[in-house]
Amino acid sequence: MRQGRLSTLLGTVLLLDVLRVFLPSLITLFGQAGSTGPEIMGAYALAWFLLPFPAALLARRVPPATLALVTAALLAVGRMALQTTEGGDPQLYLSSALVGLGAVWLTCVVAATATDGRTDAHEVMIGVVAGTAASTVAHTALGTVDPLWR
Incomplete structure (x- = not known):
């Protein structure tokens, strides 16, 4: 397997893993299990997915491969840190930041x-x-249950 395939494969696995923590956290913690309006939750999630736009501008000044490597390393470290949050607001905010970072990583890989x-x-x-x-x-x-929830 070539290096581009392998690094993209691992990054994609990390991104999807973080997304599997982010979505239930968004609904349960940010959305307070149904009491927050869907438009507010959608705006919150959208904000994290829009994070790559400034990174695309930064990629014009810094080599995108360097940004992709840095964001991949931060994504991996952040995913390990996510295991220590034990739920609550720290889990929501860290998983939110990691989803944004994962989107930046994917943007930089493409760039x-x-x-x-x-x-x-x-x-x-x-x-x-x-x-x-x-x-x-x-x-x-894993029985469709993320290790974070076990």
């Missing part, structure tokens, strides 16, 4: 593919699809 002649877009696409499949298999093998 690096577009600007770097060494990385093939096809390899990145295969990595995302393989990462999605690996994440699904792992999630199913």
Whole structure:
């Protein structure tokens, strides 16, 4: 497996893993189990998914591959830190930040593919699809319960 595929596969697995913590936290903690309006919850979630836009501008000044590497490392460290939150607001805010960071990572990977002649877009696409499949298999093998919730 080529390096582009493997790194994208691992990053995708991390991003989806963080997303599996973020979504229930969003509904249960931010949404207070149904008392918060859906438009408020949607605006909160949208804010974290819009985080890549400033990163795209930053990628013009800093090499996108460097940004992708830094954000991937932060995503991995943050995912480990997420295990220590024991729920509540720290879990919600850390998982929110990690979803935004994961979106920045994915944006930087794509930008690096577009600007770097060494990385093939096809390899990145295969990595995302393989990462999605690996994440699904792992999630199913764990009985669809994230280790954070155990």
